[in-house]
Amino acid sequence: MNEYADLLIVGAGPAGMAAALAAAPSGARIVMLDDNPLAGGQIWRDGPQASVPVQARQLRERLQSHRNIRHHPGTRVIANPGPKQLLVEDDEHGWLISYDKLILCTGARELLLPFPGWTLPGVTGAGGLQALIKAGLSVQDQRVVIAGSGPLLLASAATAKKHGANMQCIAEQASLKAVAGFATQLPRWPNKLLQSFTLFDRHYRTGTHVLAALGSDRLEAVRLHQQGKIVELACDRLACGFGLIPNVQLGQALGYALEGQALAVDAWQASRVDHYAAGECTGFGGSELALVEGAIAGHAAVGDFEAARQLWPRRARWQGFAKALNRAFALDPRLKSLARPDTLVCRCEDVPHGALAGHTNWRSAKLASRCGMGACQGRVCGGAVQHLFGWQPSAPRPPFCPARIETLMSLDDTPPAP
Structure with a gap:
């Protein structure tokens, strides 16, 4: 056809x-x-x-x-x-x-930045958790921590709470000054001001970011840098999103x-x-x-x-x-140093941060480590390495996603005239 x-x-x-x-x-x-x-x-x-x-x-x-x-x-x-x-x-x-x-x-x-333990079962993106809940995932009575940056954290928390989750912390990496400055501008967009009231949560903490997800076979706790102090919270789910x-x-x-x-x-x-x-x-x-x-x-x-x-x-x-x-929720440069040398950056090909640190561009890293050459074709690690190292991923080559042989064979068909 x-x-x-x-x-x-x-x-x-x-x-x-x-x-x-x-x-x-x-x-x-x-x-x-x-x-x-x-x-x-x-x-x-x-x-x-x-x-x-x-x-x-x-x-x-x-x-x-x-x-x-x-x-x-x-x-x-x-x-x-x-x-x-x-x-x-x-x-x-x-x-x-x-x-x-x-x-x-x-x-x-979502921009997903690597940190120790981020590949443990129970760790997802903030928007990813929201999508999973909408698709039917049960979070009833589960202890949830949401971390990262931007309004998506509050939206994800609202969805989780609506479906019975016990919110432990919403960790916003932006400072109190930045968030408060943004809040004072919201009257310029009245519907956004009203939305902020509906999403407000008493567990919201500014100046707080994730350091590590803890656990052996699956997530058991999260370590946070919370307003100058190191805290650990037991949890069943950690959802992290550092913007889009x-x-x-x-x-x-x-x-x-x-x-x-x-x-x-x-x-x-x-x-x-x-x-x-x-x-x-x-x-x-x-x-x-x-x-x-x-x-x-x-x-x-x-x-x-x-x-x-x-x-x-x-x-x-x-x-x-x-x-x-975007100005208020700009990412703190300290988030670039969360990953350790053995922290995986490319989950598909098991490429750790240490294997990438010596390279100067995306192409060199791919050739040496296969970073970005797995099932997701760099959709996760591509954004991470761009943020961490400033590498611009190259334009993709077809096929842009996995396809059936029959579909690729249809390239021989003659397209219809307009």
Whole structure:
């Protein structure tokens, strides 16, 4: 099966949904891909224990009401066989999609920094714990510590408490001064101020970061540096997240430019001719910024530049929130020294920190140690080594993720003419 789209959108989170809805009135043939079973992205992830917000449900209903929007759930991008072509695969088959315009809304993932014991069973990412709970994981009566940086810690804690967890500590590495300074700015975004009240937890501690996870066969306790003191807390689960890093791998493979760790875009959310990007792959700023960026990209991609321009002030408002957030929760340089020489950095290939310290770039480290060459293809360790050593991971080569032989064979098919 081959397919053609006037507008292809990769990612069905807030940015992707907003882009599709903005472009739909043009009558363009819109195809939206996502590897989740339902639209909503990570922030509005579904599951047996998930409570999907009203806004997400409304956006899904609006998408379904447009006949010119086709949504392929559970679908992954495997390769880019030619200009304006993507090879994709779902659980049943693979096929080629040709497109005229493309919007990448590939989101972001957690930054996981290595520290002693971080590979013990019972240790996850902060967002990872939230996703596991939504998928059905029981945390009833379990002692939970959440550590790292940013508002995701509070959101993850709220989800865990809602499902019966006993919160021991929420360890925020940012200082009290930085967090308080950020809090004083929240009245500029009233809904964020209200949200902060609903998420507040008495176990929240600033100036606190993880030192080690303790245990033999699984997690038993966590050692924290808490406001100048070393403390140990017994716990059953430790969830760590040190912020988010944009998913730029597909953009890199397609020739998008980078600005820092994110995809570079202009005022129209364009990165190159006929290629746009929106949401957290262009920088972390929350769902509100992702929604308006997606709408701008959707309008611009179908030529409605006036509608896109009218959204610029709203985008600027939420960009202000993103800048305040990222400034307040900037990572303490001390977090780069958590790992010991024997601490694993690449879990897939069992590569310790000591095996990487003598190298000067990502390529050299990969050739010598196989770091980043395992099952996750550097999605975890890539962000870690970029933070620890400043190495920029190279653009991925296809296949971008494991694929069936039958899918790769479909590269011989002739794509349909527009």
